[in-house]
Amino acid sequence: MSQPVPALELQQISVVFGEGARRVVALDDISVAVQPGELLAVMGPSGSGKSTLLNVAGLLQKPTSGEVLLAGENVSRLSPAAAARARRRHVGVVFQHYNLIPTLTVAENVALPLELDGSSTAGVEQALAEVGLEGMGGRFPDEISGGQAQRAAIARALIGPRSVILADEPTGALDTTTGDEVLRILRERIDAGAAGLLVTHEPRFAAWSDRTIMVRDGRLS
Numbered sequence: 001m002s003q004p005v006p007a008l009e010l011q012q013i014s015v016v017f018g019e020g021a022r023r024v025v026a027l028d029d030i031s032v033a034v035q036p037g038e039l040l041a042v043m044g045p046s047g048s049g050k051s052t053l054l055n056v057a058g059l060l061q062k063p064t065s066g067e068v069l070l071a072g073e074n075v076s077r078l079s080p081a082a083a084a085r086a087r088r089r090h091v092g093v094v095f096q097h098y099n100l101i102p103t104l105t106v107a108e109n110v111a112l113p114l115e116l117d118g119s120s121t122a123g124v125e126q127a128l129a130e131v132g133l134e135g136m137g138g139r140f141p142d143e144i145s146g147g148q149a150q151r152a153a154i155a156r157a158l159i160g161p162r163s164v165i166l167a168d169e170p171t172g173a174l175d176t177t178t179g180d181e182v183l184r185i186l187r188e189r190i191d192a193g194a195a196g197l198l199v200t201h202e203p204r205f206a207a208w209s210d211r212t213i214m215v216r217d218g219r220l221s
């Protein structure tokens, strides 16, 4: 039987910052694949390379060497504009501090990736309902709680055709109960067919994930 095509595949990724005495090998020959419906937890000490790995997967950082494949397509060598387009089509990113745009309503924030792509925004209400924010689309980010803001960020990350969600400490600014609720929603979206990479310091979130990888000094351990 043929192998399923991973939603996200990193092949032999290395990232080197700086030169000479300032040279830092942030990632050293890391390979990892995430299938649709799979949530992969990325753990490791501070400075081990977790955020760099997420940035490479999200096409926010070009690797020094190695390849990034989205749904089997090599996207490592795209121009910055083409990389931004590929990111908008395939990948959503959720950050610790939500990164909602304060001057836009919740619905406008969620619609933004679609608008940037010139796509219909008809699915926004549905996307908000799926994360338990029905009726809240007209509020501004400073009129909702942290947990609600993170749920809006998840809705924004997965609106449209995108199938890969990258989350960097998404519960870091939330209390335990609200953090669990956000993880539950993330898990639901993964179960619906998305693929996820979750950077976390919280060992208990390994239980929400299908697999955990440990990064140490830029290498998988």
Ligand SMILES: Nc1ncnc2c1ncn2[C@@H]1O[C@H](COP(=O)(O)OP(=O)(O)OP(=O)(O)O)[C@@H](O)[C@H]1O
Residues within 6 Å of the ligand: 017, 018, 024, 025, 026, 044, 045, 046, 047, 048, 049, 050, 051, 052, 053
């Ligand atoms: N833009 C940059 N320029 C130079 N060095 C960098 C840059 N970004 C990251 N680094 C270095 O690369 C290494 C990996 O950093 P990274 O942020 O990926 O670690 P991390 O595991 O996410 O850490 P934390 O858990 O503290 O967020 C660190 O040594 C860091 O100092």
